[in-house]
Amino acid sequence: MSVALPLAPARYGLDAPFTAAAVALLAIGLVMVASASVAVAEKSTGLPLYYFYKQFSYALLGLLLGALAFSVPMRAWEQSGFWLLAFAFFLLVIVLIPGIGIKVNGARRWLDFGAFRLQASEPARLALVLYLVGYVVRRRAELQSSFKGLFRPLVPVVLASGLLMVEPDFGATALLMLVTFLLLFMAGARLAHLGGLALAGAGGLALLILFGPSWRLARIGSFMNPWADMENSGWQLTQSLIAIGRGEWSGVGLGNSVQKLLYLPETHTDFIFAIWAEEFGLLGIAVLMTVFGVMVWRAFRIGQAAEQRKNPFAAYLCYACGAWLGAQVLINMAVNMGLLPTKGLTLPLISYGGSSLVTVCLMVALVLRADHENRIAKAGAPAGGFKFGFGERGP
DSSP states (O other), rough: OOOOEOOOOGGOOOOHHHHHHHHHHHHHHHHHHHHHHHHHHHHHHTTHHHHHHHHHHHHHHHHHHHHHHTOOOHHHHHHHHHHHHHHHHEEEEEETTTTTTTEEEEEEEEESSSSEEEEEEHHHHHHHHHHHHHHHHHHHHHHHOOOOHHHHHHHHHHHHHHHHHHTTTTHHHHHHHHHHHHHHHHOOOHHHHHHHHHHHHHHHHHHHHHHSOOOHHHHHHHOOOOOOGTTTTTTHHHHHHHHHHHTTTTTOOTTSTTTTTTSSTTTTTTTTTHHHHHHHHHHHHHHHHHHHHHHHHHHHHHHHHHHHHHHHHHHHHHHHHHHHHHHHHHHHHHHHHTTSSSOOOOOOTTTHHHHHHHHHHHHHHHHHHHHHHHHHHHHHHOOOEEEEEHHHHHH
């Protein structure tokens, strides 16, 4: 079966603030990975820019896959819900199989493809969100009127969360649940139903912390008072706070961080924000939060425009992507500043990691596709394209 992948005619343009913010963050991320990883890269590989070169190759891959995702009409994504759900569970199951899933630091989260390691939870969560958006659109009336309509989409989310906890990946589980509840809230689910399920979910996560591995509860203790055991369990957070404190108003300057010199662990991944704060200070933090804020704001505005032109799938997908980006940014920054317990969540487009970077590039492409179709509808023109796969020409 032939599938039409329409390419976007340049004359319709793209949302300038959203695109500029995404490009700026991608560029900042490459610079910060080079700066934050130089010491650890030289120690582990002998090449100071090793992680920068890898991140640059991931960025190219993300841009390529993003361009392909951008070429797929929203209708095709909407009609592929079952296959996206199957793909998500395939990834989450196969990564748990010994000999296939790679175990690192006690967690089995990665699939090894030689030059590239895929963290299965990243594309799996995006596929689940696409499926949930399709469900919300199809069953919106039932979702808004009955508990059954709200409960049904939570079944695959709960199952997926269970598989994520087996890896284990508590941070990815919490973010998936948060985005799910935000999406259902924006779709008009009753607050009483949603609140009850949210309390049940929070209670379940609390039980996982209390009766799970001892290190999980230890993280809570070190989060509450990292200085009590700063040489052991509180080391990472105290070093992060020292880095942020050293930045003061304007920072110590790009490349001049001291904490990245093997004092702060995970400087180029989960704690790259602390190095940014050290090198650029409070002013740099404000700039970074503003750019992320522009992305989230424009994602919601694009979704609003899609809803006004009667395309609810594109609208709720934009809302979900905006909520995901905003929540992950706030959680990562809060962890770096000691406002939340340590979790393995990256700073989107900034932190080192191919799986996260490629997944966020796909999310950006999906939002831009929704914006492109908004512009086509406003212009009253058909979308051009070439046949490659998914069924329909144009949006």
